[in-house]
Amino acid sequence: MVLCMWLVFISGLSFYATQDQLKKLFAPFGLVTSVNLVVDPRTKRPKGFAFVSYKSQIEAEKAMKAMNGRIVDGRLIFVEPANEK
């Protein structure tokens, strides 16, 4: 995956979490190039998971170690490497 940024998959999120909130949560660990909260296009409701991409792998790893298994917005979240399709 040399052409894509380092994608991180975040699950277990509260349905009320926002992209801006995620950005603030993951910004301290590195340079966040994009934050994407996945929403169901039909129901317009959040699916409860998101993608965050960093500029380097080290930053992504720091974020994962720091945020995985942490309580965010009252929910336990899981942060792991994403499966780029």
Added chain:
DNA sequence: GCTGAGCGG
């Protein structure tokens, strides 16, 4: 205001 494993567009 409601749900709860997963890998979007």
